[in-house]
Each structure stands twice: as C-alpha cells, then as structure tokens.
Amino acid sequence: MAEIIEGSGSGKKQGGRRVPKKMGAHIDMTPMVDLMCLLITFFMLTTAFSKPKVMEITMPEKTDKEDITEQPKVAADRTYSILLSGDDKVYWYWHKDVPEGQAVPATLNKTDFSKDGLRKILLRKNEKVFTEIYELKEKVKKGELVMINDSLNAQIKRIKKSDKKAPIILIKADEKTKYKSIVSVVDEMAICNIANYAIVDITPEEVALIEKAPK
Amino acid sequence: MAKIKLKRAQPHVDMTPMVDLFSLLLTFFMLTASFRPQEAKVIDSPASVSDKTTPDKDVISVLVSKDDKVFFNMDNGKDTSAHFRNQLITKISDIYRLSLNEKEIKAFGQGSSFGMPLKNLKAYLNEEDAGKKEAMQVGIPMDTVGTQYPELEIWVAYARELNPTAEVAINGDAEANYKTVKKVMDVMQSKNVNKFNLVTNLQKEEATLDDLK
Numbered sequence: 001m002a003e004i005i006e007g008s009g010s011g012k013k014q015g016g017r018r019v020p021k022k023m024g025a026h027i028d029m030t031p032m033v034d035l036m037c038l039l040i041t042f043f044m045l046t047t048a049f050s051k052p053k054v055m056e057i058t059m060p061e062k063t064d065k066e067d068i069t070e071q072p073k074v075a076a077d078r079t080y081s082i083l084l085s086g087d088d089k090v091y092w093y094w095h096k097d098v099p100e101g102q103a104v105p106a107t108l109n110k111t112d113f114s115k116d117g118l119r120k121i122l123l124r125k126n127e128k129v130f131t132e133i134y135e136l137k138e139k140v141k142k143g144e145l146v147m148i149n150d151s152l153n154a155q156i157k158r159i160k161k162s163d164k165k166a167p168i169i170l171i172k173a174d175e176k177t178k179y180k181s182i183v184s185v186v187d188e189m190a191i192c193n194i195a196n197y198a199i200v201d202i203t204p205e206e207v208a209l210i211e212k213a214p215k
Numbered sequence: 216m217a218k219i220k221l222k223r224a225q226p227h228v229d230m231t232p233m234v235d236l237f238s239l240l241l242t243f244f245m246l247t248a249s250f251r252p253q254e255a256k257v258i259d260s261p262a263s264v265s266d267k268t269t270p271d272k273d274v275i276s277v278l279v280s281k282d283d284k285v286f287f288n289m290d291n292g293k294d295t296s297a298h299f300r301n302q303l304i305t306k307i308s309d310i311y312r313l314s315l316n317e318k319e320i321k322a323f324g325q326g327s328s329f330g331m332p333l334k335n336l337k338a339y340l341n342e343e344d345a346g347k348k349e350a351m352q353v354g355i356p357m358d359t360v361g362t363q364y365p366e367l368e369i370w371v372a373y374a375r376e377l378n379p380t381a382e383v384a385i386n387g388d389a390e391a392n393y394k395t396v397k398k399v400m401d402v403m404q405s406k407n408v409n410k411f412n413l414v415t416n417l418q419k420e421e422a423t424l425d426d427l428k
C-alpha cells in the first residue's frame with residue numbers, strides 16, 4: 001500500500017523521476033488449470049454414479065434330509081413349471097398336464113424370453129391380478145387417486161394375495177443354464193406381478209425331458 | 216527503409232470464467248464422489264427392473280465371475296470402529312494357523328473382494344506387485360475335498376458370526392453358470408441364509424395391457 005501512495009502522490013511532483021509502470025497483477029494460471037483438469041478427470045472417472053440395484057429373492061428353506069420326500073402339496077391346476085437350459089432356452093409345462101401317477105408330462109412347451117414369449121404366457125395366466133394392479137397404477141399416474149408409495153405398495157400386495165387362483169410358478173434350471181436366464185425369469189415374475197414363485201431343484205426326469213425337447 | 220513493426224498482441228485469454236467453472240465442477244465431484252471399490256474381477260451384472268439400491272454397509276457379498284470363480288467380500292460395517300474385516304481375518308488366521316502378522320492383517324482389513332485358497336492368503340497379502348496379486352486371485356475353492364467343507368463356507372460362517380445383521384448379496388456375471396451360483400446359494404443356505412440380494416443393473420421395462428392380447 002505504501003508504495004502505491006508514493007507512486008501516485010510523490011512521483012509526479014518530483015518531475016524528472018519516472019513513474020514506475022503499474023503492472024496488472026497477472027498470475028499465470030496455467031499450472032492451476034492443468035491441475036484442475038487432471039483432478040476433474042480423475043474424479044469423473046472414479047465416481048460411481050449409478051449405484052447398482054439389487055433384486056431380492058428368497059429361496060425356499062432347505063428341509064432336513066428325512067423330510068425331503070415330503071414335498072409341499074400345491075394345486076396342480078394353478079402350478080406351472082418353467083424349465084431353463086443353456087443358450088437361453090425356456091420350456092414350460094402345466095402341472096395339470098402331467099398324467100396321473102407320473103412325474104412329468106409327455107412333452108414340454110417351448111418359449112423364449114421375448115415380449116411375446118414367456119411374458120405373454122405369464123400375463124395370461126395372471127391376467128386378473130395384473131389388470132387390477134395395472135389399473136391401480138394408471139389411476140395413481142393420472143392423478144385420479146392420490147396415494148403415497150407405501151400404501152400403493154401395500155395395496156399391490158393385497159391384490160396379489162387376494163387372487164386364490166393366481167398361478168404358482170416353479171423355476172427350475174439345469175446344469176447348463178446361465179445365471180442371466182435365472183435373473184431374467186425372476187425379473188419376468190416382477191414385471192408380470194406374479195406373487196408365488198420359487199426357484200427349486202430340477203428333477204432327473206425333467207432333465208431328460210429337456211434333452212428330448214425340440215431344439 | 217524502416218521496417219514497420221507490427222505490434223504483436225499477446226494472446227491473452229481471460230481464463231477466470233473457465234477456472235471458476237472448473238473449481239465448481241471439482242468441488243461437485245469431490246463432494247459427490249463415492250469411490251468404486253476395486254473388485255477382484257470385472258462383473259457385468261444382468262439387467263432387471265428392480266430399483267432397490269444396494270445397501271452399502273453391512274453386506275456380505277459373493278462375486279461370481281464370468282469364468283465361474285468365486286470371490287468373497289465383507290465390509291467393515293456401519294460402525295467403522297468395529298473393523299469386521301480385521302476381526303474376521305484374525306479369527307480365521309488363528310483357527311487355520313495361517314500365522315498372519317499385524318501388517319498382513321491390516322492389509323486384509325483395507326482390502327476388498329478376494330478369492331484364493333486359504334493357504335495362499337499369506338502370500339497374497341505380502342505380494343506388492345499388482346499384476347502378480349491379480350494372478351493370485353484364483354477364486355475360493357468351492358468343492359468339497361474329502362470331509363473338508365468348501366472354503367466359502369468358512370468365510371461365510373465366521374462373517375455371519377461377526378456381523379449377524381449383514382445382508383447377503385450375490386454379484387454374478389450375466390454369463391456365469393447358474394451351477395456355480397447355485398453352489399454359492401447352497402453354501403449360504405447351509406448357513407441359514409435364505410434371502411439373497413442379486414446385484415443387477417436397472418433396465419426399465421413394463422408390461423401393459425396390450426401385452427395381454
């Protein structure tokens with residue numbers, strides 16, 4: 001400060017003395033900018049923006065060895081088995097189609113993971129529940145019905161439980177199945193609002209059936 | 216003839232706005248950064264519609280890579296002073312006589328997912344070279360050798376004992392074999408874990424009434 005006052009005040013009065021040229025405070029910012037660029041790049045690359053999501057799944061509890069023959073009884077007319085194999089192959093059968101006294105039906109129905117494949121089949125089986133939930137969600141979306149998320153979820157759960165004829169899906173996968181297929185099928189259950197499904201062990205009869213099934 | 220001197224203008228670009236912006240961005244990234252932990256293998260998760268986020272603390276996670284190798288990971292818990300990882304390795308070191316020293320225990324405590332037979336763990340923790348370290352990640356043995364349990368069972372058992380509230384996440388590669396994932400689930404179920412969180416990528420998909428037709 002003292003120097004500045006000296007420069008402007010006493011500089012002119014002394015005539016011959018040259019007024020020192022005032023320098024603009026120019027700081028070279030290049031290194032700083034360089035460093036900042038680097039840091040930004042670093043942070044941008046290491047930041048995990050989208051946190052991975054998880055899909056919850058509950059497996060049927062393992063029973064003790066002596067109970068293993070005691071399979072839970074389910075109504076055959078609402079039970080469907082989905083069989084998975086390698087190369088994204090999907091087969092399914094209705095438990096009512098299983099002849100009396102036999103473990104498996106004569107043939108399997110083939111389908112795929114497309115919209116018109118497995119999804120359509122599942123949606124048709126679960127039509128009542130799906131339509132109800134869909135209409136409820138539409139109403140909320142359009143604002144005709146004001147509902148907080150929690151009560152909406154509770155309502156959906158109630159609808160899922162209400163249908164006593166809703167399908168029960170058993171998901172079975174053989175040795176060649178990729179993990180992706182299992183996730184897709186379980187995902188399909190979520191899309192189609194199917195409440196009752198379980199991943200269970202495949203039986204040797206079913207493996208044999210897959211072998212025989214049309215490729 | 217006098218040369219006409221062209222006055223060369225110094226190209227002075229005013230960098231202030233740029234620097235301002237950079238500072239802002241930098242602050243933003245620094246504050247929002249949640250670092251991606253270094254995983255043992257790159258996992259390409261399958262897609263699903265689920266939008267539940269992964270819990271970030273109190274998770275026991277098992278990675279299943281594309282080539283069906285299994286890796287284990289556990290975090291230090293919500294209360295970071297608990298140091299679950301250090302406790303876990305101390306316990307396992309005692310029981311399986313790995314004779315790990317302080318430094319190795321500390322190295323394990325700060326690490327993330329790993330997968331190698333127990334007998335190689337000491338060498339792995341002492342290895343400095345990143346490349347060699349990666350080569351040592353051969354996966355946790357999943358087979359039952361004689362009367363021995365699969366080693367994953369050991370890790371899961373002690374991890375559950377230390378942190379009983381921890382959730383179990385399975386982070387499988389889309390191309391992994393279900394057989395391996397099933398084996399992992401069986402090990403978990405033998406330890407009374409029946410609820411799994413399968414790590415997936417969000418992919419919005421919705422069925423409409425038109426799909427019914």
